[in-house]
Amino acid sequence: xxxxxxxxxxxxxxxxxxxxxxxxxxxxxxxxxxxxxxxxxxxxxxxxxxxxxxxxxxxxxxxxxxxxxxxxxxxxxxxxxxxxxxxxxxxxxxxxxxxxxxxxxxxxxxxxxxxxxxxxxxxxxxxxxxxxxxxxxxxxxxxxxxxxxxxxxxxxxxxxxxxxxxxxxxxxxxxxxxxxxxxxxxxxxxxxxxxxxxxxxxxxxxxxxxxxxxxxxxxxxxxxxxxxxxx
Amino acid sequence: xxxxxxxxxxxxxxxxxxxxxxxxxxxxxxxxxxxxxxxxxxxxxxxxxxxxxxxxxxxxxxxxxxxxxxxxxxxxxxxxxxxxxxxxxxxxxxxxxxxxxxxxxxxxxxxxxxxxxx
Numbered sequence: 276x277x278x279x280x281x282x283x284x285x286x287x288x289x290x291x292x293x294x295x296x297x298x299x300x301x302x303x304x305x306x307x308x309x310x311x312x313x314x315x316x317x318x319x320x321x322x323x324x325x326x327x328x329x330x331x332x333x334x335x336x337x338x339x340x341x342x343x344x345x346x347x348x349x350x351x352x353x354x355x356x357x358x359x360x361x362x363x364x365x366x367x368x369x370x371x372x373x374x375x376x377x378x379x380x381x382x383x384x385x386x387x388x389x390x391x392x393x394x395x396x397x398x399x400x401x402x403x404x405x406x407x408x409x410x411x412x413x414x415x416x417x418x419x420x421x422x423x424x425x426x427x428x429x430x431x432x433x434x435x436x437x438x439x440x441x442x443x444x445x446x447x448x449x450x451x452x453x454x455x456x457x458x459x460x461x462x463x464x465x466x467x468x469x470x471x472x473x474x475x476x477x478x479x480x481x482x483x484x485x486x487x488x489x490x491x492x493x494x495x496x497x498x499x500x501x502x503x504x505x506x
Numbered sequence: 507x508x509x510x511x512x513x514x515x516x517x518x519x520x521x522x523x524x525x526x527x528x529x530x531x532x533x534x535x536x537x538x539x540x541x542x543x544x545x546x547x548x549x550x551x552x553x554x555x556x557x558x559x560x561x562x563x564x565x566x567x568x569x570x571x572x573x574x575x576x577x578x579x580x581x582x583x584x585x586x587x588x589x590x591x592x593x594x595x596x597x598x599x600x601x602x603x604x605x606x607x608x609x610x611x612x613x614x615x616x617x618x619x620x621x622x623x624x
Binding site: 287292294295312313316317320324335338339342345346347349350351352355356357360366369372373374376377380381384385388392402406410414418424425427428431432433434436437440445447448451454455458463464466470480484488491495 | 516517520523533541543544545548555559562563565567574575576577580581582583590596599601603606608609610611612617620
């Protein structure tokens with residue numbers, strides 16, 4: 276059985292989809308942030324792989340066809356953005372300064388806490404691109420001399436946390452405007468957070484999509500400056 | 507046929523994004539080039555939103571699922587995260603919350619201020 280699962284091309288796709296379905300079902304039953312479909316699906320798939328002794332690489336042989344669609348799906352985020360373009364034009368000042376404040380907060384936060392925890396420079400620059408989309412973040416980490424695999428892991432964890440916390444944070448900090456919600460989610464937790472913004476509404480989703488691109492590019496510049504702030 | 511056409515348009519734009527990523531020396535990934543290209547094409551009227559809408563909606567709807575393989579990949583990341591696990595965990599959780607809150611509050615503050623000024 277293990278051999279079959281290890282060699283199957285379709286198994287990786289099926290276990291991912293089924294565990295996601297299970298996550299959606301649990302989400303319906305329980306409204307807690309921990310009942311997040313992506314978190315549950317990821318955890319369930321991991322547990323299944325460990326129990327059935329299937330290494331990640333053989334799972335990924337099949338599952339890579341799911342990941343393959345990620346780039347065209349991200350391209351399609353232009354569609355809601357286009358449909359909400361009026362919203363963007365009317366609020367451009369708030370959007371630009373909002374994203375800028377988020378990017379700076381992220382860099383300052385990482386700098387201050389990296390010093391507090393006594394991390395080395397390599398660990399510090401590894402964490403700098405944590406809030407932006409993986410493809411850009413990996414490049415920054417590599418460029419600045421960080422550990423790329425750790426950056427990727429932290430970026431994904433950040434996305435899942437943002438996806439889980441988004442509703443709670445908006446409630447606690449009284450962020451009620453849909454544009455502000457979208458910008459907050461996209462700037463702090465890139466595409467994975469954006470999937471939550473999409474669920475919250477059209478405007479939230481569109482603004483979050485916009486933030487992925489803008490925050491990503493601002494971080495390219497910001498991170499290389501912040502990499503020099505080290506004693 | 508509608509879906510075939512829509513999917514080919516999306517894939518062609520993605521491919522042009524890939525070509526730009528390959529040719530231009532900027533740290534911009536294929537997906538961002540593609541997103542900007544599609545937005546520009548829509549705004550310029552080269553592309554009608556009806557030509558990509560349904561397939562685009564479908565891809566966006568399944569997007570959370572598309573992150574599962576990358577998320578599961580974290581099972582192999584434990585070895586590299588473990589030496590600094592506590593500091594990484596605290597920094598990741600705290601900064602995600604702070605960044606989201608600051609960005610949202612600042613954006614909302616400016617929006618409300620602009621509305622009052624109008």
